[in-house]
Amino acid sequence: MDMVLVTQYFDTMKEIGAASKSSAVFIPHGPGAVRDVVSQIRDGLLQGSLSHQ
Numbered sequence: 001m002d003m004v005l006v007t008q009y010f011d012t013m014k015e016i017g018a019a020s021k022s023s024a025v026f027i028p029h030g031p032g033a034v035r036d037v038v039s040q041i042r043d044g045l046l047q048g049s050l051s052h053q
Contacts, residue, residue, distance in 0.1 A: 005038045 013029070016022050028036065 005041055006034060009034060009037060 013027070027033075
């Protein structure tokens with residue numbers, strides 16, 4: 001799961017950088033920051049699945 005989220009994160013960063021009309025996007029970037037983003041996404045998914053039960 002972590003590898004999928006990290007891959008999607010880097011794909012998103014690439015697409016934002018390649019867009020001609022993109023403006024500033026502030027996303028923490030670095031080894032610790034990627035781990036934090038993955039943790040936040042995982043926590044959101046878990047909370048969402050618990051709310052459906």
